[in-house]
Amino acid sequence: MNKEDQLPFVSVIIPVYNEPDNIRSSLSSIVDQTYPETRYEVLVVDNGSTDETRTVVREFPVQLLVEDEVQGSYAARNRGIERATGEILAFTDADCVPEQEWLWSGVSKMHQADAELVAGRIRFNFSSEKTAAERFDAMAHLRNDKKVQRGVAMTANLFVWKKAFEEIGKFPQNLTSGGDVYWTRSATNSGMELVYSPEAIVNHPSRQLRPLLKKMYRVGNGSIEMWYLDDQTTAWRIVSGLIQFPLKVFQFVKSESSNKTERNTQTPSDRDPEQTIDVYLAAVLAVIALLIGRVVGLVKLLSRLLHR
Structure with missing residues (x-):
């Protein structure tokens, strides 16, 4: 051998x-x-x-x-x-x-x-x-x-x-x-x-923006089902998740924009303040898509549970 x-x-x-x-x-x-x-x-x-x-x-x-x-x-x-x-x-x-x-x-x-x-x-x-x-x-x-x-x-x-x-x-x-x-x-x-x-x-x-928003919507939709599988579908868990995630995203963008360490990319990240603002705007749209996905996912879950 x-x-x-x-x-x-x-x-x-x-x-x-x-x-x-x-x-x-x-x-x-x-x-x-x-x-x-x-x-x-x-x-x-x-x-x-x-x-x-x-x-x-x-x-x-x-x-x-x-x-x-x-x-x-x-x-x-x-x-x-x-x-x-x-x-x-x-x-x-x-x-x-x-x-x-x-x-x-x-x-x-x-x-x-x-x-x-x-x-x-x-x-x-x-x-x-x-x-x-x-x-x-x-x-x-x-x-x-x-x-x-x-x-x-x-x-x-x-x-x-x-x-x-x-x-x-x-x-x-x-x-x-x-x-x-x-x-x-x-x-x-x-x-x-x-x-x-x-x-x-x-x-x-x-x-690019359109695929990013579709991805965020899908993530939001799937997160509701994941919470349900994890037995974490209490009203507080869902509401707190809807509220806390946007705050976490903006904190993340802020910290990553100032981070000097190598990121998961092939090219250096930009430090231009205007470009950082553009990233914040992209983050806003992404969060909106995610929240819509979570709301739709929650409605689907509740509908399924009510019709059991």
Whole structure:
């Protein structure tokens, strides 16, 4: 048996929905990893795409799975988990482009730290305009390094021993957002170890304003369902969450704007006061979208509970 055969077999799982260009970029990198090609498989789970996404996926030496019954990325990931043959499951998103050492770095960290879960670095790419929405997105989202400190992580860049899903169960597939946070919290609360690997890098495009607002709405909507799953749906919990989050966002923007340390980006952050004001304005719109999402989510939850 050679050394390659002793490496753990890895299943890379990527959900996709109507993202032909993104999935092409992502797969171009994933099939060209430094990790031995005989020691990993790639499972792309299409979640009901209506464009040429599936045609693009078939251009690559990967497995194309379909999840049409439940619309949602967590349902798609669960389908991938069911079909995966790897000892380790590596999750990323269709709009993420991993570095060539991504798999090596993530797997190595799992062994070095003897951890059940490893969260990798999500590095933002900016457009040439580097808009206020992009800068806010880079400051506020996909910070796996910060989330690991709270015992949670995101599936944009996450390595998990498959046996962890056998113990904890799969992702809550009906959540529109936050299912990864909910699941990783359950894992760490059960005693599993989650560590951060800055060397396991995926690149993610910063969002322009419209995608940012859609994301914030989805996060707000999903947070209500998460509170319900956590048995934290008291009136006080929901009201306090609606009130406190906007304050936290503005405090965060203020602290990040003055922070001199390296952020999760490929380019230095701007210090121009006018640009900082633009970021605040983007934050205001983002908070409004999030609050609308939470209100809509709360109405849906109450309606469902009343009609039981």
